[in-house]
Amino acid sequence: MGIEASTLNLRFLSQLAQGGFAEQLTDEQRREIHITTRLDGEKYLQDALEDGKQVVLTGNPGDGKTQYILQMKPEYPEPDYFYLSDASEYDDYTVLLDKWKDALDNGRAGILAINDGPLYEMTTRHADEYPFLEKVRSQFQNQIIYDEDQADSADFDSIVVIDLNNRNILTRKVIGQAIENLTSNKFLKENNGDDIDGHIAYNMDKMRNDRVRENIIRLLQSVGQLDAHVTVRDLLNFLAYCITGAKEKSIIEFDENLKYYNLAFNGSGKIFTLLNEYFHPRDLTHPFIDSKLWADAEEEVSRRDEEDSEEEVDQRFIEKKRQFYFEDVAIKDYDARDLYHETNYSFHNQRNRDRPDESVKEDVIEMINSYFMPDSSKGSDLRVWLSHNYRSKSSLSLISRTEIPKRELNRRVPKLHPEISDAMDYNHDHHVLEYEGRDSTVRLRIDPDLSETLGALEGNIPYILRGREEEQQLLEFMEEIEYRESHDEDYGTAHIMDTETGELEILTVNDDRYQMERR
């Protein structure tokens, strides 16, 4: 066996490209692909260890938990420090928990990597025997908070839980580093020292180009804005595939299919799925860019004068557009971002942390009001509707007697608990409208789907054609609010909405008599 040979070869890259992420990487490989994040780059972990804390890293496989342990071990060695890199090795959690408890009792700082499933299981099943798990549980549940009061409910003194599920790794710094690591020239050497040519060299060269790299970063940052958790492993998988197309050998004579911009849409993994779902060249249209690219494609194909040219042109158009995503030089004054920066604009605009809560709150109230009453543009009070029947069909009519003034509602943006906010970047994928009752709060979670449903109103979609699931969320929120409100039994104004026609009647009941409101 060529023990001396470098393990940084195309075989390794192509394995990364296939998503195969051997837990047993060589040290050399591990170092090469290690991406410094805020956790280690800004000394969060180091500080915690030096403060004598135990850090519990949890999250999904691929989040890089084990990587951090291996990274920290040399500087903070066992047995002074306590490490646990694979909780799933333990069939019986109590064995693990005993060790953990010992380490805690002896004041050993350390890092524990435990996937969120097992961690949840431990905290629910064993908290009675291991009281420190109660602390872990409350931190685990309060990683994301909506207001400062909530921050007090968890104690971070000796243990710090960090759920990497909440981490957005698609940041400029991380993506840039990953591109740099994977396009290293080290991969382009044969064992005998010769340079490697072919598609892999072509793709690496392109991806190192400033403009292309910038566009990859921007595109992936946009992917990071979506409601989906992407791991470090997903990122490496994506980039490695764009480089190699999962091939172990660089192919000298290669066609369009092996070029990185086509590979970016053809692999399998989280980022590929998101790209195809939200950034497919066919879905993101732009009149000027599209017509120019189509004309170019047509010209190229007709020059070759082949049959089935329509399909050919289309295929060529898609390829050109993919290329435009990264090498947007074909058209003056337009760049790739013109294609996708407005995706779900209203949601991004609303969740924007910098916009004042008051103004977003009014927007949201207005959108919900006009969902039920298209004529309404009221943002000062939220009208609360009731839908009630026993069969499995939407209501023919909705009814309302309550309006909630906006001062009783708050808009909240989720954020990381202050104790862990320096550990990572967090991208909130929702914001909430919160109603504060006398002794409990009710929250409406506004995510892109709900936001889209509410926004659809601008397109004047008839009520009966609207999605039931999102409406259900609105109505349940309203029912919870209504339950917490106090009313007169014999006085009030009722709105009756005919959902089939959209017509509204307003009737005031006072002292057992009716008064019609003229509209």
Place this chain on the structure above:
Amino acid sequence: MPMRLNDVNSDASEAAFGFKATSASLKPVHLSQVVFSNVLGSTHQSEDLFKFVEKPGKTPSSDLDEKYHDLFESSRDLSDEQMDNLRYRMRKVLDNDNALYASSPRHSAMTSMSDWFVAYRRIGVTPSQFIHTVLDESNSDINQKLTDQLQDHHDAISLLFRPLAKGGEKGNVTVSPWEEPVLGDAFGDGKIADKFVEGFETLSEHLKDSNGDYDLNYARDLRRTIKFGGFLLYVYMANRHNEIRKAGGKDEPVPIVLNYTGNRNNPVADASLESFRVVGSEIQLATRLGVKHVLDLQGYKDYSEEDVLREIENHNFLELNRNTEDKIDQDYKKFEQVFRASRDPEQNTTFHRLVDAVSNVIHDFSNRFDTYTPQSTAQTFAWRAGILKPRGNRANKRRYRPDPEMLEPILLSVIEPGTSMSLQDLSEELRERYGIIVGGTEQDRRHLSEWDIRLGASASESDPLNNQNYEGFKEAVSSLGYAEEYADGVTIVSVPEEEI
């Protein structure tokens, strides 16, 4: 005395199930009416309310008694047309279940939010009594919680109808004690009804409580109770035959395969359809045992084949609701055909052949004898309640795919507030208790094969029950807000403690 097939049908239902499940009109809202009146021990009948929300087309506002106009301040400003419009809109609020029939108040059922809309009804009385009995058997405060809910009048619907409803007449309801069906007790020995007693106990813990600070305007609790009651009715009927048959009973409840694959062309969808058919035939077999019991009581055991044929020939065997001789002739011919063709493989006696024949004509799909069987009742009710899809009278190939509003109380009947379990444990629990199969448990296939339901292989998907379907179910539970997915494929289902 000639035999009335319709009476045999309903008596058979009573004998087998303990109630008359023989109505094409039965809707969830009917159950709500009777169950709530039993819970309250009273009904509320407001003639004013009923007259006012009558279709304006039938009683135009111009013909409406002056006292209704007088309910409106400055009513003179209201034209008859405006009044018609208003009444039409208000009517829709109470007719949200499409069961308000102008001509027959007794069959009408208003969408009830409080006791003001709970009146004496004729439809679904005995099935609802059964549901109420299960509810009552449960060791919980569900009756009290429902009573508190129903006696609260702060909600928008009660407010809207207050001037018309509050003066209504109160009638006491005497809830007659449940009588166990003659063919075998519904409760006890781990019967399926017991699982629902337990289910109501858990469900009731999720229902909101009156703590004095709040009004109890919480329609969802009323719906949860009725939805779960509807599910109980269906599952109980499905399992009845297995509980009362003499021999060959199976250990597991009849499977109800929920199709969460999102389409209809795959082995799970086929198994769902198959399980739906098994339920249908089980209900039919239970009814058949009922028919046997009824005919025995009526002395048909003494009839010889000649007796039967002679009576048929004399047109003296059946009491038919027909006006023309021609039709009567055809009916007898049909009956004779069926009787001659009927066989009872084990006990080839005239009586058993007669039972077979009567059961077959009752279930005849052309419905020539105008008998709405328990099987049809259960099926129609199930799509109305949101258990089966697609809806509608003419749909075919229905499959189990509960609405979210139906799935929710089923889950809440299994998971205690403030506790959690893995999705796999939940699936196991649902399978054991109610026969629900969604995939994800080790016993699914064994359970299905016990009931001779084959789960075919899929060309495109490996093990679609455990993959595609189980995933779909997970999503359904997630979108109700009860599931959280963790790494290593663990999904935890939990229901928070009620905040108030």
